[in-house]
Every structure is written in C-alpha cells, then in structure tokens.
Amino acid sequence: MSKDAKDYSKYFDFSDAKLLSEDENGKRIRIRGREINILSEPDHRQEKQRGKEDVQVLYDTMVSEEFMTLGKDKHYLVYTFGCQMNEHDSETIKGLLEQMGYTPTEDRKLADIILLNTCAIRENAEDKVFGELGHLKHLKVEKPDMLLGVCGCMAQEEGVVRRILQKHGFIDLIFGTHNLHRLPHLIQEALFSKEMVVEVWSKEGDIVENLPKKREGLRGWVNIMYGCDKFCTYCIVPYTRGKERSRRPDDVIAEVRELARQGFKEITLLGQNVNAYGKDFTDIQFSFGDLMDEIRKIDIPRVRFTTSHPRDFDDRLIEVLAKKGNLVEHIHLPVQSGSSQVLKKMSRKYSREVYLELVGKIKKAIPDAVLTTDIIVGFPGETDEQFEETLSLVREVGFDFAYTFIYSPREGTPAAIMEDNVPMDVKKKRLQTLNDAIVEHSRKSNDRMMGAVVEVLVEGVSKNKDHMLSGRTRSNKLVHFEGTPELVGSFVHVRITDPMTWYIKGEMIPEPVVTSDAV
Missing domain, CATH: 3.30.750.210 (Transcription Regulator spoIIAA)
Incomplete structure (x- = not known):
C-alpha cells in the first residue's frame, strides 16, 4: 500500500491504493484504475453519537431546473430490499428520478440507471444484495455508461462500504438513508466525473418535506418519524x-x-x-x-x-x-423473546410481565384485536428454559402471525461481540418448534371465522387463476375468493367458507348479512 493511502487501510488492503487529493469537500482516491470521489463516508462512532442540535424541517426541496433534463430519454430501475420504510424510500427515489426526466422500466438491459435500495437488518438481506451485484456486473461490462448505485441501510455500514470499494469497483454511486434528497446532485456528479461517488452521512439529517413520491397501488405509506x-x-x-x-x-x-x-x-x-x-x-x-x-x-x-x-x-x-x-384492529407488537433475562440482554427495556400486562390492556379495550409479532430465537446465551418461556408466551398471547428469525449478528452492535454459544442445529430446531406453535394458533384463529362475513379490500387477481381475487380484511388476514378484475381496488363482503392456516377462502356476497368486527 502506498504511504499516501495508509490512513485509509480500513478500506484498502492492496498495494495500488493512492490518495489523489483531500480537502473540506472530501477526498479522491484511485484504486485498481478507478477513481473514487468520497464526499463523506459511514462512521459507526459518529452514528452512536446523538447530536443535541435542533433538527431542521426543510420545505423548499423541489428538484432544481439544472437537474430536470439529466434523465431525458433515459430509463431507471429501482430494486427494493427490506421493510416498508425501504419501500417508502424507494417511492421517493422514483419520484426524484421522474422529476429528473427518467422513465421507469422493468427491463434491466434498457435501464440507464439501476439503484439497489438495501436492508441491513439481517445477514441474508445483505447476501441477496451482493448476489444481485454479481449478476449486474456483467450488465455493467456490456453497458459501461449505465449508472449502478447502492443506497439505503447497507450503505450506512462501514463494513459494507469497505467491501464494495474493495471488491465491487464497478459501482458508480453509494449513498445512505439521510441524504435521499441529494440524489439529483449525486447523479450529476457521477455522470460528469465518471468516478465512483460515495456520500453517506453518518449523523442523522434534517427532516425534508415536499419531496416527490411515486406511489402505486391502493395503499400509501406515510412516514411520521x-x-x-x-x-x-x-x-x-x-x-x-x-x-x-x-x-x-x-x-x-x-x-x-x-x-x-x-x-x-x-x-x-x-x-x-x-x-x-x-x-x-x-x-x-x-x-x-x-x-x-x-x-x-x-x-x-x-x-x-x-x-x-x-x-x-x-x-x-x-x-x-x-x-x-x-x-x-390489527396491532403488530414485536416481543422478540418471552424471557425477561433474554429481553434484558437484548436491552428491550421491558420484561415478560410488562409485555403481558400491555397485551391484557389491549385485549380489554379492544376485545377483537388481532396481534402479530416478531421473535428471535438463538440469541447469545439463550437456554432451553428461556426458549420455553418464549413458547409459553406465544401460547398465552395467541398471536395470529409472527415473523420469526434465527439470531443474526450485525457488525457494530453490542450483541455482535457476545459469545454466540447456541449451536446452529439447536437454533433451527427452536425455530421450527416456534413456527409450529404459531401455526397452531393461526389455524385456530382462522377456524373461528368459519361462516363469518368480512369486509375485504380487493388487492389483485390471482397469478394462477384469472377468476380468483385476493384481498385483506381489517385485521390483515389474506382472503381468496371468486370475482372479476374490475373489483380490484374496491371493498366487498365475503363469507368465509374454508379457513386455511395462512389464508382463508370465501365467497363474495352482494350485501353483508352478519358482520364480525373480529376479522
């Protein structure tokens, strides 16, 4: 490694890394023949520091005229990984791109810019993204003028940016979660400089209002915080x-x-x-x-x-x-574990007893409430007895659905340095046992709906059967029934005829006869 690049050893472990310039606007580095313009980079130490300064609310955030023709006669494609927050961020990304003149496409060979909006919550989410980058590398070779970018939560991680800079030098653009509104500037920089552009703000940004959004479908996401x-x-x-x-x-x-x-x-x-x-x-x-x-x-x-x-x-x-x-009536209330000892190690800041007390309050005030949750198995140090406490809590609460996961260490978190002493075969067995318990209650809950009439928001036509529609109840249960495509987007009433485990079947009726709030 050259002497000039010594300070950047956390990113580069090979001999041809060279610092070209550095000033208050960032630094430029050449690596393996590719010049990289690092405007700002992720830093976990900064991310842990909570600033005391006031957060500003910005309203004047329209895309300026200088950017509105950058995408003229060009196409974009955005891949989204992860949660609803990522989905909503992608709506903003698409809105910005279309204000810049880009046109959407599903054909990656036609795309002039492809962005991967990523999730960092679990290791397999990152694996999917890097797998996708492997496929896109061949496309980038065939179409070198195409911009390829990685954004979202993964970009906020030091280790991810290090891996991209070391092994994926064909990427053109890296930005994070706090600077979505800077996308037009970053695209312009990448297009004109022909360099990889990295801008990841480690400290949280201001609240940016009035950004364009491209919403599709019947449902809208609204960030409140x-x-x-x-x-x-x-x-x-x-x-x-x-x-x-x-x-x-x-x-x-x-x-x-x-x-x-x-x-x-x-x-x-x-x-x-x-x-x-x-x-x-x-x-x-x-x-x-x-x-x-x-x-x-x-x-x-x-x-x-x-x-x-x-x-x-x-x-x-x-x-x-x-x-x-x-x-x-649907409330998603992540518990993560049914053991107070594990909850303490997770720093969840409540106990098993407090969680059950809250559930009791909810069910007393809303008797027909449907509860779903998130649960992690195999957290470092979790014993058989502590896992049994999770099972007993699941049965006591009676969750209709749960997102269940084997613990996945994330670099930079306190748990990542805990001794992960639960064997993988034990983790897998616990996950299967937990899922069996969830299935048992889900089926019982759906069986109780037999003969009930429910309100369904029709979301679409079955991929396999043109005469079958699907939609969801107020409590977020998936319902399949016969109907015609023009009903998509409307509310209909369906009598439940065949409860299944993860969905229910029914028949549409012209008017509700007996309604049930418990659905």
Missing part, C-alpha cells in the same frame, strides 16, 4: 437510521388528507418506533395517540401503523385505537 433511540443490542437500525426525529403533526395530517383526496383506500403510518412519535418535540405536547385521534377523523377507509415498541405503547394510544372507525 425517522430513526430510533432504543439501541436494542442486536439491532443496527439506530446506526443506519439515526436518532428519533418526528415530523410536524400538520405536515403528517396534510399528507394523509391529500392521500384521501387522491382516493387511497388504506394508509400505513411508518416509523422505526411509531409509539415514540412526538417525544422529541420541545414546543408542543403531541403524542402518537393524539396523531391517531386526528387521523381517525379523516375520510380514508383504513389506517394502519408499523412498527411499535411495547415500552412506548401507552394508555392514550389504546384509548384512541378502541374508538375504531378507520383505525383497524
């Missing part, structure tokens, strides 16, 4: 998404009203921890429950939210959800 302050020991999100920043209530409510005006049938309020909404406000007292109470008054048929942290799920929110109306 960004970031997370919980720092669960296994979770990379506080580093990749930054500290908690709540959007102003008037801005959220205005966006929901606009979606209602546009005819959206369902919205989902998004945040890493929606229950913490408003806790960072210094000038007003306005909680998530208060926000839901205001949105309840807007003429939009269904309102959902995800995801919630049990520690911040307060009595005010339960009180508002019990009013129902357009607030659905």
Whole structure:
C-alpha cells in the first residue's frame, strides 16, 4: 500500500491504493484504475453519537431546473430490499428520478440507471444484495455508461462500504438513508466525473418535506418519524437510521388528507418506533395517540401503523385505537423473546410481565384485536428454559402471525461481540418448534371465522387463476375468493367458507348479512 493511502487501510488492503487529493469537500482516491470521489463516508462512532442540535424541517426541496433534463430519454430501475420504510424510500427515489426526466422500466438491459435500495437488518438481506451485484456486473461490462448505485441501510455500514470499494469497483454511486434528497446532485456528479461517488452521512439529517413520491397501488405509506433511540443490542437500525426525529403533526395530517383526496383506500403510518412519535418535540405536547385521534377523523377507509415498541405503547394510544372507525384492529407488537433475562440482554427495556400486562390492556379495550409479532430465537446465551418461556408466551398471547428469525449478528452492535454459544442445529430446531406453535394458533384463529362475513379490500387477481381475487380484511388476514378484475381496488363482503392456516377462502356476497368486527 502506498504511504499516501495508509490512513485509509480500513478500506484498502492492496498495494495500488493512492490518495489523489483531500480537502473540506472530501477526498479522491484511485484504486485498481478507478477513481473514487468520497464526499463523506459511514462512521459507526459518529452514528452512536446523538447530536443535541435542533433538527431542521426543510420545505423548499423541489428538484432544481439544472437537474430536470439529466434523465431525458433515459430509463431507471429501482430494486427494493427490506421493510416498508425501504419501500417508502424507494417511492421517493422514483419520484426524484421522474422529476429528473427518467422513465421507469422493468427491463434491466434498457435501464440507464439501476439503484439497489438495501436492508441491513439481517445477514441474508445483505447476501441477496451482493448476489444481485454479481449478476449486474456483467450488465455493467456490456453497458459501461449505465449508472449502478447502492443506497439505503447497507450503505450506512462501514463494513459494507469497505467491501464494495474493495471488491465491487464497478459501482458508480453509494449513498445512505439521510441524504435521499441529494440524489439529483449525486447523479450529476457521477455522470460528469465518471468516478465512483460515495456520500453517506453518518449523523442523522434534517427532516425534508415536499419531496416527490411515486406511489402505486391502493395503499400509501406515510412516514411520521425517522430513526430510533432504543439501541436494542442486536439491532443496527439506530446506526443506519439515526436518532428519533418526528415530523410536524400538520405536515403528517396534510399528507394523509391529500392521500384521501387522491382516493387511497388504506394508509400505513411508518416509523422505526411509531409509539415514540412526538417525544422529541420541545414546543408542543403531541403524542402518537393524539396523531391517531386526528387521523381517525379523516375520510380514508383504513389506517394502519408499523412498527411499535411495547415500552412506548401507552394508555392514550389504546384509548384512541378502541374508538375504531378507520383505525383497524390489527396491532403488530414485536416481543422478540418471552424471557425477561433474554429481553434484558437484548436491552428491550421491558420484561415478560410488562409485555403481558400491555397485551391484557389491549385485549380489554379492544376485545377483537388481532396481534402479530416478531421473535428471535438463538440469541447469545439463550437456554432451553428461556426458549420455553418464549413458547409459553406465544401460547398465552395467541398471536395470529409472527415473523420469526434465527439470531443474526450485525457488525457494530453490542450483541455482535457476545459469545454466540447456541449451536446452529439447536437454533433451527427452536425455530421450527416456534413456527409450529404459531401455526397452531393461526389455524385456530382462522377456524373461528368459519361462516363469518368480512369486509375485504380487493388487492389483485390471482397469478394462477384469472377468476380468483385476493384481498385483506381489517385485521390483515389474506382472503381468496371468486370475482372479476374490475373489483380490484374496491371493498366487498365475503363469507368465509374454508379457513386455511395462512389464508382463508370465501365467497363474495352482494350485501353483508352478519358482520364480525373480529376479522
């Protein structure tokens, strides 16, 4: 390695890395013949530091005229990995690209720019992205003028950026979660300089309003806040998404009203921890429950939210959800483990008993509430007895569905340096046992719906049978029934005739005869 590149050894471990220049605007490096313009880079130490400065809300964020022709007669393709937050970020990315003149395409050979919006929550998510990059490398060789970029949560990780710079030098653009609004500038820089451009902000950014979004389908995502302050020991999100920043209530409510005006049938309020909404406000007292109470008054048929942290799920929110109306009965309430000892090691900041007490409050106020959850098995040090506590909690609560995972260490998190002493074969066995317990209750819950009439929002036509439609109930249960394509996007009533484990079958009826709020 050259003397000039010594300070950048965390990125480069080969002899031809050379620092070309460095100033307050970043640094330029040449590696294996490719020049890299690093405007800013991820730094976990900075990501752990929560700034005390005020978060600014920016409204004047329109794409300037100088960028509006960059995409003229060009096509874009965005691949999205991960959660609903990533899906919503991709809506913003697509909106920005189309304001720049780009046209969408599903044909990667036609695309002039391909962006991979990535997820960092689990190791297999990263594996998928790097596998996709391997396929795209051949396309980049055939079409060298095509821009290829990696963005999202993976880009916020030091190790990922290091791996890309070392082994995937054909990438043109790397940016993170805090600077989506900078996309037109970054594309212009990559196009004109012909260099790889890296801009990842380690410290959380401001709240940027009025960015264009390309929404498709019947449902709309609405961010109400960004970031997370919980720092669960296994979770990379506080580093990749930054500290908690709540959007102003008037801005959220205005966006929901606009979606209602546009005819959206369902919205989902998004945040890493929606229950913490408003806790960072210094000038007003306005909680998530208060926000839901205001949105309840807007003429939009269904309102959902995800995801919630049990520690911040307060009595005010339960009180508002019990009013129902357009607030659905489905509540996703991640527990992660049924053992208080494991929860403490996870730094979840609640116990098994506190979680069960919260569930009791919810079911008392909303008897027909349908609860789903997230659970991790095989966390470092988890014993057989602690896993049995998780099983008993699952049976006591009676979750209708659960996202279940084998623990996956994430570089930079406290859990990553814990002794991972649970053998993989034990982890797999526990996962199967847990899934069997979830299946048992899911089937019982669906069986109880036999003969009930439910309201279904029709989402689409079956891929295999043209005469079959599918949609979801208020409680998010998937329903299949016979119908015609023109019903897509409308609400219909369906009588349940054949409950299955993960979905239910039924027959459409012209008018509801007996309705059930428990669906």
